[in-house]
Amino acid sequence: MKVALTGASGFLGPRLVQGLLEAGHQVHILGRNPERALARLPGGVTGAAFQAGERLAPEALAGAWAVIHLAGEPLNQRWNAEAKHRIRDSRVLGTRAVVEAMKAAGTVERFVSASAVGYYGGSHEATPLTEESPGGRDFLAGVCQGWEEEALRARESGIRTAVARLGVVLHPEGGALHTMLPAFRMGAGGRVGSGKQYVSWIHREDAVAALRFLLEDPSLEGPFNITAPEPVTNAEFAHALGAALGRPSVVHVPGFVLKAALGEMSMVALEGQRVLPRRLTEAGFTFRFPRLEEALRALLA
Numbered sequence: 001m002k003v004a005l006t007g008a009s010g011f012l013g014p015r016l017v018q019g020l021l022e023a024g025h026q027v028h029i030l031g032r033n034p035e036r037a038l039a040r041l042p043g044g045v046t047g048a049a050f051q052a053g054e055r056l057a058p059e060a061l062a063g064a065w066a067v068i069h070l071a072g073e074p075l076n077q078r079w080n081a082e083a084k085h086r087i088r089d090s091r092v093l094g095t096r097a098v099v100e101a102m103k104a105a106g107t108v109e110r111f112v113s114a115s116a117v118g119y120y121g122g123s124h125e126a127t128p129l130t131e132e133s134p135g136g137r138d139f140l141a142g143v144c145q146g147w148e149e150e151a152l153r154a155r156e157s158g159i160r161t162a163v164a165r166l167g168v169v170l171h172p173e174g175g176a177l178h179t180m181l182p183a184f185r186m187g188a189g190g191r192v193g194s195g196k197q198y199v200s201w202i203h204r205e206d207a208v209a210a211l212r213f214l215l216e217d218p219s220l221e222g223p224f225n226i227t228a229p230e231p232v233t234n235a236e237f238a239h240a241l242g243a244a245l246g247r248p249s250v251v252h253v254p255g256f257v258l259k260a261a262l263g264e265m266s267m268v269a270l271e272g273q274r275v276l277p278r279r280l281t282e283a284g285f286t287f288r289f290p291r292l293e294e295a296l297r298a299l300l301a
């Protein structure tokens, strides 16, 4: 089946493309620089231009059975007013453009759109959150809520839509682990802020497998938390990462230091949410890496 994919050039995209090809799908990527992205992907993948905020021509989705939408401005930058606009618009307006093109194309039956556990808002609470828990009120929660609202509009045209509320995806090639590794490798890592904030993590292999699980089972609609079943506190995460590397992990970074260095974006590290993958588990998804220690051992081997 033909699957169109945005965000194919990112951290999750190439692994997902590989998985889709292995499953026998035909992959068509949509991105700001498709030629550059295609050069890093296996042969046989096709591509077309897509710029969030601009109209996406329905022809770009010609013959597509499904669309997976991952594109979005990275969060790891200073959140000045312009960056916040890019973070929000790339997701809300980008998703709107994808949904309008899918509705006009008329062939798409299945839509899987990324979102994030930031939907629930950042806090220091230990209350477990499931897909039924209410949304938060901070900047990222608002972005995720706007993003999901646009994605779920695809259902108006009978397109079965699943929203993937991704947790902190772990792999040394990118994302949070890539950022943390240099300090932890030097023995200069440790908890940040109170260390009590929860990290709802997931191994990249499980995240990619879960996206494919949502794609292939048409009965799965609506929001799904894409996180491992055992979230840990930031202090526990720091301890496990130090242990996996055989390095001490007792250097504490106080919250005010991180805030001074990163500004508002520091909330991504200083706050968290304890998210459980209730709907994914109920649907029968099997995690290859349900426990952090094993996930880190595999990732850092």
Ligand SMILES: NC(=O)c1ccc[n+]([C@@H]2O[C@H](COP(=O)([O-])OP(=O)(O)OC[C@H]3O[C@@H](n4cnc5c(N)ncnc54)[C@H](OP(=O)(O)O)[C@@H]3O)[C@@H](O)[C@H]2O)c1
Pocket: 006, 007, 008, 009, 010, 011, 012, 013, 030, 031, 032, 033, 037, 050, 051, 052, 070, 071, 072, 073, 074, 075, 086, 090, 094, 114, 115, 116, 117, 166, 167, 168, 169, 170, 175, 176
């Ligand atoms: N990685 C995580 O831990 C994590 C956690 C929660 C949620 N998510 C969400 O899951 C999605 C995929 O994650 P990822 O880590 O693979 O993302 P990523 O590597 O940061 O970026 C994915 C792609 O988005 C496109 N993009 C970047 N800035 C854009 C902009 N201003 N306008 C339009 N497109 C833009 C780029 O594709 P092109 O250059 O090809 O257009 C990029 O390769 C993202 O939306 C992310 O927010 C990720």
